[in-house]
Amino acid sequence: MEDKKANIIAVTIIISLIIFIIVARVSLKLSRAFFLIAGADIAVILAVFVCLVIRGRYHRRRKLLEKKLVSEGRELRIEYSFLRKVAGVPIKFRHKELEDATDNFRALLGQGASASVFKGILSDGTSVAVKRIEGEEHGEKEFRSEVAAIASVQHVNLVRLMGYCCLPGGPRFLVYEFIPNGSLDCWIFSRRETRSRPGGCLSWDLRYRVAIDVAKALSYLHHDCRSRILHLDVKPENILLDENFRAIVADFGLSKLIGKDESRVITTIRGTRGYLAPEWLLERGVSEKSDIYSYGMVLLEMIGGRRNVSVIENGTDRSQRKWHYFPKIVRDKLREGKLMEAVDHRLVEAEGIDERQVKRMVYVALWCIQERAKLRPSMAQVVEMLEGRVPVDEPPETQMLVVDLLSIDEEDSSCPDRPRIGVMGSHADCNLPSSSSSSFSMSVLSGR
Structure with a gap:
């Protein structure tokens, strides 16, 4: 938006100066005053053109740099997400992702006093169980206990916590792997x-x-x-x-x-x-x-x-x-x-x-x-x-x-x-x- 505004101002200045030179030529003919005005106006016009060229080159370089940084940032995020997944570190999900995965929390698997669990499928096709913990004091306590206990442990016979999601003043979510054969x-x-x-x-x-x-x-x-x-x-x-x-x-x-x-x-x-x-x-x-x-x-x-x-x-x-x-x-x-x-x-x-x-x-x-x-x-x-x-x-x-x-x-x-x-x-x-x-x-x- 700023670049567009600057270009409009530059074009307006150039057109104004050209109109001023034409008016001076008509009114002053070929007098000395006309040549002074024309010379000054042309110098200003050239300066504006130089500024536009420099600004354009700077703008192109900035765009290329931003594109490069965005690409590198995306690669870093992908690599970071991959490393977290390989290391088994829980990732933070957006609430929108969990809504899409669980069909807006419609696939209810079970419900308890303070929590409900929904089946979901992530965008990469992974089946998950999303536990939604309600309540203020009890919900926060249960959430903290569960995350503290299971987030950092890795064992073939322990359920894997894939991620979590916290809403300010709202419910807390824990995303687990989905176990197909039910409970013992x-x-x-x-x-x-x-x-x-x-x-x-x-x-x-x-x-x-x-x-x-x-x-x-x-x-x-x-x-x-x-x-x-x-x-x-x-x-x-x-x-x-x-x-x-x-x-x-x-x-x-x-x-x-x-x-x-x-x-x-x-x-x-x-x-x-x-x-x-x-x-x-x-x-x-x-x-x-x-x-x-x-x-x-x-x-x-x-x-x-x-x-x-x-x-x-x-x-x-x-x-x-x-x-x-x-x-x-x-x-x-x-x-x-x-x-x-x-x-x-x-x-x-x-x-x-x-x-x-x-x-x-x-x-x-x-x-x-x-x-x-x-x-x-x-x-x-x-x-x-x-x-x-x-x-x-x-x-x-x-x-x-x-x-x-x-x-x-x-x-x-x-x-x-x-x-x-x-x-x-x-x-x-x-x-x-x-x-x-x-x-x-x-x-x-x-x-x-």
């Missing part, structure tokens, strides 16, 4: 498969491999990161299965980072009922042993194909309901020498189960759910035991604290002041759904 709960518990939620009965060999994959992921978080990372919400819903049925640990919304010199930290009770370690209930702080307890409970659910805590209702009479605590059933069957009766009946009917592996997994699970945290093995030891590199001794008797909590819950169903199983979650209530959670399950990163 869809493959070990009896349920009806749907188009949006794949599922079935996972074979024993695949279950055993999943157990090792999850153990390796937790071992990496506990021992091989610069700061130890506590997941604090290990459960089947947060274990995803890729196209080859390899386990991917997800949902770090409740995770916590602790220093190498810290043995445990005090935090509010949060997570999922049925997977919380006793030290949380007793407010003694949490450590990596809390994840190990949750992992042991998941192992038992994989073995039995059923929830660890379940209730059988007898009509509408709450006094006739009966609680089932699967770890106690497994312990009793082990003691009676009838361990295979505790295994998922679908696996038994299909045959091909290695009973030695079953016994080894049961031993590991019972070691992991010991009430005394010091008795639980580390996740590195769990990997060695499951892979058969070290022998697994028979675990000691455990008090099964949850059984007492269940009996208390049966005695008092009014839910006012007495201790209840409901305190095992963040929100105490009168009913205990066996899989309820106060956290948002990232199993919706899958195609469920």
Whole structure:
């Protein structure tokens, strides 16, 4: 715009001077005054022409330089984006990109108390799961926890954070890789498969491999990161299965980072009922042993194909309901020498189960759910035991604290002041759904 304005001014000056020379020639004829005026005007015209030529050359050089800088900048951005992608560093997405990828957030995969997850396809064809976190205080806390825990870690059995997006005063977005085969709960518990939620009965060999994959992921978080990372919400819903049925640990919304010199930290009770370690209930702080307890409970659910805590209702009479605590059933069957009766009946009917592996997994699970945290093995030891590199001794008797909590819950169903199983979650209530959670399950990163 400035160049155009300068050219207009120059042309106007030149035309004005030419008109002035013509007027002087008519009025002054060939007098001395005319020649002086004509000479001065011609000098000014030549000066204007020189300025236009110099300005034009400068303008062309500037355009070439700008074009070169834009080209180099584009190449640098492409190279920077490529290097970030290769290094696994999360990139910052524009909100418009996420809107286009998710068809304006219409492809809903799942929804929780503070977040929703949508399936999306990026411009390069990559399938992603976009988690939108709502809320001010809780949303910011969950966003920071998740990014801090997963952004800098690289492991084949941990979900990969591809990027993020923050809107001023608005929701926060986390972009994850899309895991096609859903979450583990869809493959070990009896349920009806749907188009949006794949599922079935996972074979024993695949279950055993999943157990090792999850153990390796937790071992990496506990021992091989610069700061130890506590997941604090290990459960089947947060274990995803890729196209080859390899386990991917997800949902770090409740995770916590602790220093190498810290043995445990005090935090509010949060997570999922049925997977919380006793030290949380007793407010003694949490450590990596809390994840190990949750992992042991998941192992038992994989073995039995059923929830660890379940209730059988007898009509509408709450006094006739009966609680089932699967770890106690497994312990009793082990003691009676009838361990295979505790295994998922679908696996038994299909045959091909290695009973030695079953016994080894049961031993590991019972070691992991010991009430005394010091008795639980580390996740590195769990990997060695499951892979058969070290022998697994028979675990000691455990008090099964949850059984007492269940009996208390049966005695008092009014839910006012007495201790209840409901305190095992963040929100105490009168009913205990066996899989309820106060956290948002990232199993919706899958195609469920």
